[in-house]
Amino acid sequence: xxxxxxxxxxxxxxxxxxxxxxxxxxxxxxxxxxxxxxxxxxxxxxxxxxxxxxxxxxxxxxxxxxxxxxxxxxxxxxxxxxxxxxxxxxxxxxxxxxxxxxxxxxxxxxxxxxxxxxxxxxxxxxxxxxxxxxxxxxxxxxxxxxxxxxxxxxxxxxxxxxxxxxxxxxxxxxxxxxxxxxxxxxxxxxxxxxxxxxxxxxxxxxxxxxxxxxxxxxxxxxxxxxxxxxxxxx
Amino acid sequence: xxxxxxxxxxxxxxxxxxxxxxxxxxxxxxxxxxxxxxxxxxxxxxxxxxxxxxxxxxxxxxxxxxxxxxxxxxxxxxxxxxxxxxxxxxxxxxxxxxxxxxxxxxxxxxxxxxxxxxxxxxxxxxxxxxxxxxxxxxxxxxxxxxxxxxxxxxxxxxxxxxxxxxxxxxxxxxxxxxxxxxxxxxxxxxxxxxxxxxxxxxxxxxxxxxxxxxxxxxxxxxxxxxxxxxxxxxxxxxxxxxxxxxxxxxxxxxxxxxxxxxxxxxxxxxxxxxxxxxxxxxxxxxxxxxxxxxxxxxx
Numbered sequence: 001x002x003x004x005x006x007x008x009x010x011x012x013x014x015x016x017x018x019x020x021x022x023x024x025x026x027x028x029x030x031x032x033x034x035x036x037x038x039x040x041x042x043x044x045x046x047x048x049x050x051x052x053x054x055x056x057x058x059x060x061x062x063x064x065x066x067x068x069x070x071x072x073x074x075x076x077x078x079x080x081x082x083x084x085x086x087x088x089x090x091x092x093x094x095x096x097x098x099x100x101x102x103x104x105x106x107x108x109x110x111x112x113x114x115x116x117x118x119x120x121x122x123x124x125x126x127x128x129x130x131x132x133x134x135x136x137x138x139x140x141x142x143x144x145x146x147x148x149x150x151x152x153x154x155x156x157x158x159x160x161x162x163x164x165x166x167x168x169x170x171x172x173x174x175x176x177x178x179x180x181x182x183x184x185x186x187x188x189x190x191x192x193x194x195x196x197x198x199x200x201x202x203x204x205x206x207x208x209x210x211x212x213x214x215x216x217x218x219x220x221x222x223x224x225x226x227x228x229x230x231x232x233x234x
Numbered sequence: 235x236x237x238x239x240x241x242x243x244x245x246x247x248x249x250x251x252x253x254x255x256x257x258x259x260x261x262x263x264x265x266x267x268x269x270x271x272x273x274x275x276x277x278x279x280x281x282x283x284x285x286x287x288x289x290x291x292x293x294x295x296x297x298x299x300x301x302x303x304x305x306x307x308x309x310x311x312x313x314x315x316x317x318x319x320x321x322x323x324x325x326x327x328x329x330x331x332x333x334x335x336x337x338x339x340x341x342x343x344x345x346x347x348x349x350x351x352x353x354x355x356x357x358x359x360x361x362x363x364x365x366x367x368x369x370x371x372x373x374x375x376x377x378x379x380x381x382x383x384x385x386x387x388x389x390x391x392x393x394x395x396x397x398x399x400x401x402x403x404x405x406x407x408x409x410x411x412x413x414x415x416x417x418x419x420x421x422x423x424x425x426x427x428x429x430x431x432x433x434x435x436x437x438x439x440x441x442x443x444x445x446x447x448x449x450x451x452x453x454x455x456x457x458x459x460x461x462x463x464x465x466x467x468x469x470x471x472x473x474x475x476x477x478x479x480x481x482x483x484x485x486x487x488x489x490x491x492x493x494x495x496x497x498x499x500x501x502x503x504x505x506x507x508x509x510x511x512x513x514x515x516x517x518x519x520x521x522x523x524x525x526x527x528x529x530x531x532x533x
Contacts, residue, residue, distance in 0.1 A: 050415060052411070052414075052415075070414070071411075071414035071415050072414050072417050072418065072419050072420075075414070075415060075416060075417035076417055080415075081415045083411070083412070083415060087409065087411065087412035087415060088409075088412065089405055089408050089409050089412060090408075090409075091408055092401075092404070092405070092408065096401060099398070099401060100401060100402070100405050100413070100416050100418075101416055103398070103402060103416045103417050103418055104416070104417040146416070150416065150417065
């Protein structure tokens, strides 16, 4: 049984339908990438999982139906969502952001804090700094670190590379690889940077205007001619 | 000089009542972006509940915390049933709703408890004597009101700054979507804000009745104006600003009335226009108030 399963999911913003029956799955400990241009429905697909958009169809997480569940409930089920724009509490300190990431945890904050420091050692030095004053790359890393504080079973990442320098993007994907290999964290990542996303994931989907246009092992998709033309640029 | 200090002390006591009500307004404004015009009438309503409790034989200082609890629960219920429907919608809808609540609660107070004035509290809740501090008489009532205000403000500060719940309350106000994604039940946090604001209002109502008996269904109308002036002066978003604003307005109104030996302003008639004038001046000269952030919205 896959950890996350979407079956024929439709989602709409008012009168505008953004997803037209998307089916997709993420296995336990698997990294899955979703590619697609602007307006393809990538962000909406993540929002449909988190309950941030009104959804029909089937969304199941760990066997439990979560279609239409509130974001709070989806978070409680073990899904951490790093949204578009990172969703940090800019006015609060780095440390308070991490505390909020662990909001649902009754105990084990210190262990969680140590664990994220292993991946992001600079956090302790900046713990009292306002999150909004960090650089873009640091903000993205803090957003991932905050998501990890909730000890999720599945991490949803919305365009982690957006607006960041290539070097920083590579660092972030390196950390994701690490998290997946060492801790078995399942990740569903939406990306415009197809090259890195395909290298880090085992399977991938290509969304086009709210539908799955292509799917398969990432290595195969990387060789696919239309994917290469549209997303890899060679 | 003694006279001056005397008036400052008296002004601080009434100012702390304005500060409490203003603090309630700020808590609601920060979390929901709504200016709650019903804040004063909510306070009146709960003060009448306190009167009913005392009328049924409860002691004043036993009825006091019970009234706060009832106000707290009432504030939560009000948000969960009515106010939540306008949250996230146009500001004008929310404003009209709170003005509607103002009229509704005012009408209810008059209807349930009739528009007659009552002596409440039955006995003075504070000793009527005063301490003499180098010629300045500090009434025990003023001192008591100030002391309880300080305790409440410190407790509130501790709740918001030192507890996990307080962090969640602040986070919900700053970024509701991100808060929900980390698992915070933002709807209940907003309700909690209304509960706290209602409880602060209840204290303001009880003190207003104690400071200027008798109990009268319209007693909080001027106090609401002063509290709004205080909140605007402090910057609407700043709890510290609301407290400073409340105390400043309490003192200022007292001094203006005391030292006006030239035009002989009619004390009770001129306080409200002065408060309105202050709101106007602040909004014209410095809309962000003393401690508010200047409004920069990211789009």
